[in-house]
Amino acid sequence: MRILLIEDEKEMAAALSAALSRQGIVLDHTMLLADALELTRQHVYDAILLDRRLPDGEGLSFIPKLRRTGADTPIIVLTARNEVQERIEGLNAGADDYLGKPFLIDELTARLRAVLRRPPNLAEPQIKVGRMVIDPLHLGVTIDSIPLDLPRRELLVLFALAKRRGKTVLRSVLETAVYNYEEEIQSNALDAHISRLRKHLLDAGAGVTVHNIRGVGYLLKDE
Incomplete structure (x- = not known):
């Protein structure tokens, strides 16, 4: 958000x-x-x-x-x-x-x-991908009904990828979702967040993978 x-x-x-x-x-x-x-x-x-x-x-x-x-x-x-x-x-x-x-x-x-919650602002109250259910409104993620606790930056990356699941999300779009306009973004910061997010999802058995589309961005899809 x-x-x-x-x-x-x-x-x-x-x-x-x-x-x-x-x-x-x-x-x-x-x-x-x-x-x-x-x-x-x-x-x-x-x-x-x-x-x-x-x-x-x-x-x-x-x-x-x-x-x-x-x-x-x-x-x-x-x-x-x-x-x-x-x-x-x-x-x-x-x-x-x-x-x-x-x-x-x-x-x-x-x-x-x-x-x-008032339409048309919340067209998709929950997002289901893999074994995850993502609730952007309440900032929550569950896997098989078990809450997944993620650091804030990784959570924001996941929300941005999940909203466009199955599609490549540009690096600039992900950075906009994670950082405010006053923050200085280190060149490898987004990649570090993606790396940690992948580990969290793998360890939790989320049933999804985050693919690197070289030079463009990232893509979230079911395994």
């Missing part, structure tokens, strides 16, 4: 990034509405977290601009402006949900899952 956070409080952004990262969510962060619109042109996000008081304007003004591009990405407003009339303004402006600060991370992640 890849999320865009539009928030000018650096401490809040750092705390959210750390908390969501532990749950296997890749988070891109910007403080400016103009930069946010450009990021949505460059990347596909599962959801957007949007503050209202931002250096270059009212956060709600971002929503119609995004919708005019054709994007239907779910938007949750996160703001200290939490009076009843302000919540009504946010929802009427097109926000999918509205959460007042301060809030609990568990509540935020529950609301994220709720908006992602």
Whole structure:
């Protein structure tokens, strides 16, 4: 899952990034509405977290601009402006949900899952490949109903491969699924994640293999 956070409080952004990262969510962060619109042109996000008081304007003004591009990405407003009339303004402006600060991370992640359950955002709630059942919404993997515990990076690689199972996934697509745009990616980092993922899948008897398509990317398929 890849999320865009539009928030000018650096401490809040750092705390959210750390908390969501532990749950296997890749988070891109910007403080400016103009930069946010450009990021949505460059990347596909599962959801957007949007503050209202931002250096270059009212956060709600971002929503119609995004919708005019054709994007239907779910938007949750996160703001200290939490009076009843302000919540009504946010929802009427097109926000999918509205959460007042301060809030609990568990509540935020529950609301994220709720908006992602709404069609058409979750076309495939579970992915079955080999002996695995993958639940991208709840960030879970089971093999014959037994949970498979994977490190976060390997889990994100597996999700990206499984969504395109049977097809070659470009290295750039996998890197986008695993890293946010601010992270520096080492040349062999993705290969190391793939190597460790292969070992986990083999040891667990997942019934799948990850093939290296030299110079292009990787492919996940049944054994």
